[in-house]
Amino acid sequence: MSHSPLITLKNFSFSFEGQEKPVINNLSLTINEGDSILLIGASGSGKSTLALCLNGLYPDTVEGYASGDLYFQETHLDKFKKGELNQRIGIVFQDPESQFCMIKVEDELAFTLENLSVPRNQMIQKIDEVLELIGMTEYKHSNIHELSGGQKQKIALAAVLLMKPELLILDEPTANLDPVSSLEFVGLIGELQQQINMSILVIEHQADDWIDLMNRVMVLNHNGELMVDDEPQKVFRDYITTLKEEGLFLPKTSDDLFNQKPPTSFVPNTQPCLSVNDLSFFRKKKKVLNGISFDIRCGELVAIVGENGAGKSTLLQLMARLLKPERGDMTFLDLPLENWNESELRKRTGFVFQNPEHQFIADTVYDELAFGMRLNGLSENKIKHVVNRLLETFQLTDHKFSNPFSLSGGQKRRLSVATMLDENPDLLLFDEPTFGQDASTTLELMKLITQLKRQGTAVTMVTHDMELVDQYADRVIVLDQGEIALDGKPNDLWKNDNLLKQARLRKPYRIERSEVVTIGINH
Ligand SMILES: Nc1ncnc2c1ncn2[C@@H]1O[C@H](COP(=O)(O)OP(=O)(O)OP(=O)(O)O)[C@@H](O)[C@H]1O
Numbered sequence: 216m217s218h219s220p221l222i223t224l225k226n227f228s229f230s231f232e233g234q235e236k237p238v239i240n241n242l243s244l245t246i247n248e249g250d251s252i253l254l255i256g257a258s259g260s261g262k263s264t265l266a267l268c269l270n271g272l273y274p275d276t277v278e279g280y281a282s283g284d285l286y287f288q289e290t291h292l293d294k295f296k297k298g299e300l301n302q303r304i305g306i307v308f309q310d311p312e313s314q315f316c317m318i319k320v321e322d323e324l325a326f327t328l329e330n331l332s333v334p335r336n337q338m339i340q341k342i343d344e345v346l347e348l349i350g351m352t353e354y355k356h357s358n359i360h361e362l363s364g365g366q367k368q369k370i371a372l373a374a375v376l377l378m379k380p381e382l383l384i385l386d387e388p389t390a391n392l393d394p395v396s397s398l399e400f401v402g403l404i405g406e407l408q409q410q411i412n413m414s415i416l417v418i419e420h421q422a423d424d425w426i427d428l429m430n431r432v433m434v435l436n437h438n439g440e441l442m443v444d445d446e447p448q449k450v451f452r453d454y455i456t457t458l459k460e461e462g463l464f465l466p467k468t469s470d471d472l473f474n475q476k477p478p479t480s481f482v483p484n485t486q487p488c489l490s491v492n493d494l495s496f497f498r499k500k501k502k503v504l505n506g507i508s509f510d511i512r513c514g515e516l517v518a519i520v521g522e523n524g525a526g527k528s529t530l531l532q533l534m535a536r537l538l539k540p541e542r543g544d545m546t547f548l549d550l551p552l553e554n555w556n557e558s559e560l561r562k563r564t565g566f567v568f569q570n571p572e573h574q575f576i577a578d579t580v581y582d583e584l585a586f587g588m589r590l591n592g593l594s595e596n597k598i599k600h601v602v603n604r605l606l607e608t609f610q611l612t613d614h615k616f617s618n619p620f621s622l623s624g625g626q627k628r629r630l631s632v633a634t635m636l637d638e639n640p641d642l643l644l645f646d647e648p649t650f651g652q653d654a655s656t657t658l659e660l661m662k663l664i665t666q667l668k669r670q671g672t673a674v675t676m677v678t679h680d681m682e683l684v685d686q687y688a689d690r691v692i693v694l695d696q697g698e699i700a701l702d703g704k705p706n707d708l709w710k711n712d713n714l715l716k717q718a719r720l721r722k723p724y725r726i727e728r729s730e731v732v733t734i735g736i737n738h
């Protein structure tokens with residue numbers, strides 16, 4: 216059955232003001248009605264930019280210019296009124312918080328309908344319908360900030376669905392979700408596909424959960440050109456070498472990387488770097504952490520995992536002394552954490568926030584990286600040497616003079632990690648250091664962290680990525696509703712089916728596969 220074209224690009228390019236090379240480079244392609252497309256490409260290859268061009272937000276809302284032609288249902292972009300395409304092509308971003316304006320779920324959805332000029336007497340019915348569609352009816356009167364990450368993402372999706380878009384774009388929609396919420400979100404999109412007539416474009420670095428829902432995979436290369444556009448089976452069979460050269464993740468079934476048994480974890484018999492003793496913390500009278508105690512040794516990498524809202528980020532902020540515990544105390548290198556002088560503490564520890572933008576202070580990537588070293592009085596020559604090495608390692612050399620806020624999501628994250636690695640800190644605290652990264656940048660980042668670990672740095676990493684935990688963590692701490700449910704080796708967690716279920720985690724591919732093989736043999 217042939218479908219009519221929804222969007223057609225002819226020799227379409229897009230450049231940001233003041234940049235030599237276009238970010239989107241001479242694309243000619245058609246998205247048909249009923250298509251479900253997975254868009255992949257290295258970090259910085261132009262995926263989000265393309266999404267924003269498709270729905271008409273770019274170039275109108277940014278300093279940049281487009282060339283070539285874009286047609287929506289065979290009508291040229293120029294013929295549409297401003298703002299018209301934004302409604303017919305809806306985007307859900309990775310961080311739903313940035314999209315919300317109201318406190319309550321129903322008010323947020325009513326606000327969307329108001330913007331669409333829907334009469335008041337039709338609103339209630341429309342809100343009820345969309346909540347039913349996404350399985351969130353019981354949360355109609357809830358406060359948005361009390362919802363879990365996955366539920367917030369569903370509300371962001373509902374707001375976009377109210378526009379009845381003909382194309383739904385999902386830009387890394389599961390990046391902040393715990394492993395089970397992430398799978399549930401993909402399942403929901405699969406159900407919507409059956410019920411609503413709309414095309415879907417999904418941007419994700421890791422294709423695994425999405426492949427079965429997609430009829431096409433498009434790959435952008437480093438130059439923003441369309442390198443591959445074909446059926447998923449063909450792409451991941453015939454273009455493996457090309458995808459690897461671009462530094463992209465392959466599906467776990469076809470990538471040796473995920474099948475390797477990790478090296479026996481090295482647990483150093485060193486002194487504790489940070490000791491956490493009986494910590495408790497409340498937010499608005501709600502106990503978020505309760506009786507947390509553990510040590511992190513010098514040279515050890517500890518992963519903290521758990522469902523959305525379990526208290527992981529809060530714990531990390533307490534460990535960085537950005538929050539003060541109600542009860543309990545911590546010792547950092549033999550001195551109570553509260554007694555450390557602020558500048559000495561910042562020199563010896565590094566903290567990367569969940570949202571990288573929160574920590575940028577300089578106007579260029581170079582100055583951002585140099586900032587800490589300048590504060591510590593290093594010579595400009597020495598600084599230049601270190602900054603250039605970091606730029607190279609984190610694939611940011613081309614963006615040396617860019618404003619940190621203009622970077623792609625993955626580039627921002629890499630910059631925020633790099634700023635913590637200028638000197639050798641004793642303790643590193645990372646909130647999701649690898650989200651939004653492609654295979655090559657993830658590998659580089661983990662290589663560097665491993666090196667620091669070998670030199671004695673203690674690393675704590677909050678993550679939803681169970682592959683990383685399996686491959687790199689010496690120890691894993693599972694937080695469940697603000698309490699430690701497990702503190703052990705990753706293998707202890709993979710054996711504990713009940714806890715995995717309770718904490719909304721999943722097993723890494725290596726373990727899942729070995730269980731399938733064993734079951735196969737037993738039968
Ligand atoms: N600024 C805040 N004000 C009020 N409550 C908050 C605030 N920040 C977090 N919370 C609440 O504290 C609890 C723990 O949140 P936290 O961000 O530490 O969880 P998390 O495990 O890091 O979650 P995620 O995986 O979604 O990042 C949640 O119930 C959350 O709603």
Ligand SMILES: Nc1ncnc2c1ncn2[C@@H]1O[C@H](COP(=O)(O)OP(=O)(O)OP(=O)(O)O)[C@@H](O)[C@H]1O
Pocket residue numbers: 231238256257258259260261262263264265277614617621622623624625626651
């Ligand atoms: N507002 C902006 N001003 C200048 N340059 C920008 C701006 N936004 C993005 N860029 C640059 O355009 C390129 C593409 O960015 P884009 O966000 O589209 O990449 P992406 O493929 O979505 O990356 P990621 O996977 O890291 O999210 C990057 O090199 C980025 O630095």
